[in-house]
Amino acid sequence: MSETSTAALIHDVRWEIDYRVRLGRAWSRFMRGLRDRKLLASTCDHCDRTYLPPQSYCEACYEPITRWQECEPVGTLRTATIVYQGFDGGPQAPYAVGAIEIDGTHSLLMHFVGGVDLSDVDAARKALRGGVRVRAVWADERTAAITDIAHFAVAPAQP
């Protein structure tokens, strides 16, 4: 005899779907630059705003952008968070992520921040305050992806 129950049934539904995303001209050029250890920004012909990540048009004045330049991969950390609880499939916590203003640009580049001991949360938070100078550390294996930069390392304090 079958069991009679009013408890809600739950069925599993699973999709396995892969996507292909076209990066477009500006981001393709940017990512290929990273593979060659070059950090490329684009500057609006009209208002002189410099974007990194680069864009082929200006979000501020909507003019097309044709000027490109290579930036020294150094900048200033504006804000950071130290992740103690990550997510499945993500990096192993703890790790730090920051918003970095590359010198000479008018946007922020989000990236991993390294070179700081994260085991002591209070000390790590002090070390990752806004205004700290950082420099890109290139990944050994580069595939024209944002992770061709392994992280931005906090510059050692000047003697």
Next chain:
Amino acid sequence: MRDHAVIAGVGFTEATSPRRQELSKNELCRLAVDRALEHAGCDRRDIDVVIIGDIAGFEASSVAARTIAPALGLPPYTTVLPICTGGTTGGHLPNQAAALIRAGFAQRVLCVAPNTFDGPVDLQAVINTNSPMVMEQPLGMGAVHMGAFFPAAYQERYGVTDADFELLATKNRENADHNPFAHVTSALSAEHAARMVSTPLRLGMVCPVSSGAIALVVGAESVVGGQAGHPVARITAAQSISDGYLGGKRRDFSTFEVVEVMARRAYREAQVVDPRSEFDVVELFNPYAPMEFMLMEAFGLCPYGGAPELLRKGVTRYGGDLPVNLSGGIQCTNPGVAGQISPVAHIATQLMGQATARQVEGARRGLAHSTGGTFFQFHTATVLERVDL
């Protein structure tokens, strides 16, 4: 004749953890709709348009509005408008209803905010599809980590302490104790609440994943106003604003700059001159508790950096003259699109004198805010005023 849009009926379902939810999405929405229609004294056959919120990719099938709409018992051929902004969808529903009513396109609009966070087995994996793929998504940033950038910058700029954030989160959980539709309450253990997730956010400052639905009946004031048998909430401002897509477009994470612009538009529309003294009750979207401080400041309720002091003085608590998030806010209950509409729903019931949580006596005017999307790309503001008919 152009008419005001009013919220005449509000329907909540009890919020639970997704594990404990026994109703299907359609059943849950139907329950919220039945309650909203009954509250408004409105017959479902009189509904002109139904607006249903959706978050693309958060369901096992695309555009859940297609399956929900036929389950609501509405007249054949009712116009169905799915709205999906990928963030703050719920906040857009009453604002869109107000636009349709003010334009004379509809007289009675049903807004349905479904539970949208309880379908995915791994919600974080789905939320990650919402983060800027290719450029920022590979960098270990889930929703909570993106949310952490704002309080981290705010704290640094204004010298706000972790203790201020914890005091705020505790205030909201105590408010949720009085809200029968809340999910997390002060029953949350102190040890649990203190666990660091992503600096400066601790677990007690971060919203849960909840299951629940909310529906509203929004109508033309001259048509539905007298039918409800209770005061209704006139929508005197309905605004929205958007920010850049990439996180790096924010430039400054220490303030919600676009909210200040939106607030000025909303106050002009609703003829609010001094928001600090003119609002009796406020609900601000706070999936991460510290956002409440930042939003109070962006909405001009106090000077920048001044919100923690208002909390410490008791101004924003129950009994203070500017109570904020008496529902406990999103920090305590977050059922997705239903969470996004909840600030409007809670303010509406406050103005009707039928608050879901503790009632502010004589509340006449309230502010409801919602936000969402990657790095809070979208915001909405709704100003509501009590109308006795």
